[in-house]
Amino acid sequence: MGDRSCGSSILRCCVAKPMLRSLQPQTWKLGYRTSQVYWEEFQTREEAEGRYQELWWSKVLMNPEGDVLRCSSGILDPKGVGVAALLLSARRGFGDVESSLPALEKGDVAFIPADRLPGTSQALQLIWDRVASRSSISWFGSRVSVDSLCYFDVAKHPGVRGYVALTIDDAPCRLGPKNSMLPEIRKLLKEHQAKATFMLLGKFVPQHEEGLLELLREGHELGNHGLVDKSYRASSPKEFEDAVEECTRRITDLHRRAGVSSAFPWFRPPHGQLSAVMAKIVEQKALRILMCDTYACCPVIQDGDFIGRFLGKQAEHGSIMLIHMPEHGFREWCLLGLQTLLKHLKERNMKVVTAGKLAELAGWSPELVGRRCKLAL
Incomplete structure (x- = not known):
């Protein structure tokens, strides 16, 4: 591929096999991957974003400072190897990358789930609004394991009346410190006097330790979500066990440094x-396996207002809600979803607490964690 004009831009786009040409330092850069990695550069954000919208391959948009502003895995890239290759390429001076799978498996680069076909989000939104309920969502949780905790039945545990638990998956941030929205989430929760259980991907803890320590000191809770965002079903038992142990070790270390104990290891x-x-x-x-009964499929449904309204109306006394961690450039709509959710719960006079606090209100003690339990305790 050769050079092509960038419309009104004086700068010309470099569309060539990497390493054959150097990219300018103070330009907007757009990378995409077909059979190999390609990079283009632009003078303005408007031009770069316009080109970003045109592409349907796995792609990454970076500002002149080298920060990832947007990224997306193509429909034909379900494992996210394209974005992973682009992130590795950017680290290595925008060169080509033979294989990104090893780095992806180790969590050295972020896994970005593939986009859906156009209209999938809207179609699923219509279906979800009609069929998703406490019973259907918690049924899925029970399929994960008979020991799954999905919610507390207020009829059996009257202490949970007026309370719901908020859990946030894939914390703290997979794309790096500059993409973290942890400060925005902390501020939002504080404004609403809400507490949350953050389910951590252990691989990404080291770059965000100070923010996580502040979470603990502010009364939030940390849970184990493995080391990286992948299904461990295809992994060896030892790999899975090592991942669980390492994430637990990092959580334990954070608790020690924050001077906070954890009663419920989720x-x-x-x-x-x-x-x-x-x-x-x-x-x-x-x-303790912690699932949920209130979920809006926020990785696929990219409408923050719908996510917040759905969760806000579906949550019941004793519910455990799930939303995913937003990042700059990835799932940003979840921030709006959380804002809308907290507003709706406030209007309903529902208090938002950690899963551990909800368990205490239900009459649980830490000793119960190791015992088998029913779907709704």
Whole structure:
């Protein structure tokens, strides 16, 4: 591929095999991957974003400072290897990358789920609004494991009346510190006097330790979500066990440094997938599988207002709600979803607490964590 004009821009776009030409330092850069990695550069953000919208391959948009502003895996790239290759390429001076799978498996680069076909989000939104309920969502949780905690039945546990638990998956941030929205989330929760359980991907803890320590000091809670965002069903039992142990170790270290103890060691399997062997390992580690009964499929439904309204109306006394962590350039709509959710719950006089606090209100003690339980306790 050769050079082409960038419309009104004086700068010409470099569309060539990497390493054959150098990119200018103070330009907007758009990378995409077909059979190999390509990079284009632009003088203005408007031109770069316009070109970004044209492409349907896996792609990454970066500002002149090298920050990732947007990224998306193509429909034909379900494993997210394209975006991973582009992120590796950017780190290595915008060169080509033979394989990104090893780095992706280790969590050295972010896994970005593939986009859906156009209209999928809107279609699923219509279906979800009609069929998703406490019973259907918690049924899925029970399929993950018979030991899954999905909600507390207020009829059996009157102490949870007026309370719901908020859990946030894939914390803290997979794209790096500059893309973190942890400060915005902390501020929003503080404004609404809400507490949350953040389910951590352990691989990304080191770059965000100070923010996570502040979360703990502010009364929030941390849970184990594995090391990286992938299904461990295809992994060996040892790899899964090592991932669980390492994430637990990092959480324990954060608690020690923050001077905060954790009464309820929660675990939520990435992608909601757990084999019988994996469930046995979780049980041996004395972890409690934490699922949910209130969920708006926010990775696919990209309408923050719908997400917040749906969660806000579906949540019941004793509910455990799930929303995903927003990042700059990835799932940003979840911030609006959380804003809308907290507003609706406030109007309903529902108090938002951690999963651990909800368990205490239900009359649980930490000793119960290692025991088998029913779907709704």
